Amino acid sequence: MAIRTNWEIVHSCGHEVTHNLSDRPADRRAGFARWLAGRDCTVCWRAARDSDTESKEAWLAARRAEEHQAVTDWAARFEMPPLEGAEKALDWGARSRHQLVTAAHTALVLEGTWSDEDWSVLEEKARTLTRASWWIDQRDAEGRDLPELLDAATDADRGTENPFR
Structure with a gap:
């Protein structure tokens, strides 16, 4: 009997989505399906990602400040x-x-x-x-x-x- 390729996954957000896992080796499909079940579906993940711009902007600003300080220190150190x-x-x-x-x-x-x-x-x-x-x-x-x-x-x-x- 062939290992199934289409899996009905109930994501952590509550949405049920059919995923085609035929591109994965047969022995890794069940584990990947279990991993997917612990995540939001693609639609909810994108919505959460797009709505969380404040924390992304804060993270980016902090990262840029760290980079700027490192570059400034390096430039001063090496004249x-x-x-x-x-x-x-x-x-x-x-x-x-x-x-x-x-x-x-x-x-x-x-x-x-x-x-x-x-x-x-x-x-x-x-x-x-x-x-x-x-x-x-x-x-x-x-x-x-x-x-x-x-x-x-x-x-x-x-x-x-x-x-x-």
């Missing part, structure tokens, strides 16, 4: 200059710079073969790039690619002390 650009891009650019530079340090120094002297040269190059948008554009790059990215940066990506530029 990274403030970034330039649109006000909306500054935090995102700083976060992107922090993530890429720390990933590069891990890949090149901690897991790679670079010496501290090699890293110091790269870190100095990174300090010259103060355009937030440049760092945002590199947000998906691998840490090991940072040396090549820094070499490819143009003068337009570097800051200037001339306020009339």
Whole structure:
């Protein structure tokens, strides 16, 4: 006799839904059905998720504040200059710079073969790039690619002390 694929599940919200579990191995269907019974149905789960925007916003604000503090502390510790650009891009650019530079340090120094002297040269190059948008554009790059990215940066990506530029 074949193991059934359609299961009538009474969810914890009280709704009864037929679930097709044919995409699961036969020996895992009963356990998954039991797990589903302990959860709200999809409709109720979405409604609860969409109505709980205050706690999501509070969580996101707290997370952003933690990230901002970590990035600010890191920038001060390693003497990274403030970034330039649109006000909306500054935090995102700083976060992107922090993530890429720390990933590069891990890949090149901690897991790679670079010496501290090699890293110091790269870190100095990174300090010259103060355009937030440049760092945002590199947000998906691998840490090991940072040396090549820094070499490819143009003068337009570097800051200037001339306020009339």
